[in-house]
Amino acid sequence: MFATRFAPSPTGLLHRGHAFSALTAHEAARRAGGRFILRIEDIDTTRCRPEFEAAIQEDLAWLGLDWERPVRRQSEHLADYQAALERLIARGLAYRCFRTRKEISEDIARAPHGAMETWRGAPLPPGEEAARLAAGESFAWRLSLEAAEQALGGDLDFVEEGEGPLGEHGVIRVDPALGGDVVLARKDVGVAYHLAVVVDDALQGISHVIRGCDLFQATHVQRRLQALLDLPAPVYRHHRLLLGADGRRYAKRDRAETLAELRAGGMTPQALRRELGFD
Template sequence: MFATRFAPSPTGRLHRGHAFSALTAHAAARHVGGRFVLRIEDIDATRCRPEFEAAIRDDLAWLGLDWEQPVRRQSEHLADYHAALDSLIARGLTYRCFRTRKEIAQDIAGAPHGAMETWRGAPLPADEEAARLAAGESFAWRLSLDAAERALVGDLSFVEEGEGPEGEHGIIPIDPTLGGDVVLARKDVGVAYHLAVVVDDALQGISHVIRGRDLFQATHVQRRLQALLNLPAPVYRHHRLLLGADGRRYAKRDRAETLAELRAGGMTPEALRRELGFD
């Protein structure tokens, strides 16, 4: 059965870009009589706030959307993600990385152009790792691309029904270098986005992932994790990004005008839907 989702993080108020993505996914599900799922991706306890989660639900209801109940909140299902992480650790597909973000940024700055997407590390010698753990040093669990390449047999790909940033469509071969040795978990935010999202998509039976083109490259990482965890691969449908009058995409960090502000200014949901192309 067709099933898709809208999965915001409650780190701020929704804006037009969020509305466009939610309406796109909702319309796709309703067009074929499928399922539309709302998922609250709130595993980052340092940034997520209950008031933003409540606002998300209010904004989507104001837009006229409905969704399955109950809503899955990632913070209530940490055991699912840790089980997946433990399976990767047990198979030797991960390693503890003690490097800070600053140290990795320095490595990237001193490497050839594009190294951000291909950064690879390696586990420390056992005695050094044991000493650092005994000293209480922080670390992140990273997926080892080298180990993943040895574990995976054959070429991986995903189906793109929409369009990537460069017009990519159809069967997309996985680029094994994209993302580098991605973080799967760290102390400050717990399990990381890439791992949680593939577990959730599988557990919720998501058949189609409909989202913005800014996440197209993340699909390469997520498809690799799906294969390593023996999870089903959804079909992907990346859509265009909504741009403001300045030509930049709407973003929380740029303080894009929120749906709450639009409401306060007198805009109706019907007017916003028409503006975004959903009559």
């Protein structure tokens, strides 16, 4: 059965870009006679706020959207992600990385091509790792791209029904270099985005992932994790990013005009839907 989702993080208020993505997914589910799911991706407890979650649901209801209940909140399902992480650790696919973000950035800057996406590390020798653990040093669990390539032993692909940022469409071969040794979990967050999202998509029966093309490269990482965890691979449908009058995409960090501000200014949901191309 067709099932898709809108999965915001409650770290701020929704803007036009969020509305466009939610409406795109909702309309796709409606046309297919399928399921539309709202997921709250609130694993970053340092930035997520209950008031933003409430505002998300208020904004989506104002737009005329409906979704399945109960809503899945990632913070309530950490055991699911921990179980997936332990599976990867048991197979030697994840390792403890004690390098800080600054140290990794310096490594990348020294590299010939300086690409964050291709950073690779390696487990420490057992004695050194034990000493650093005994000293209470912080670490992150990272996926070993080298071990993953050996475990998979062949090419992976995914189906793109929409379009990536460079027009990618159709059957896309997974690029093993993209993502590098990505973080799977860290002390301050517990679980990282890539691992949580593939577990959630599988548990919620998501058949189609509909989202902005800024997440196209993340699909290469997530498809690899799906294969390593024996999870089903959804079809992907990336859509264009909505741009403001200044040519920049709408973003929370740039204080894009929020849906709440549009509503307070007298805009109706029907008018916004027309503006975004949903008559």
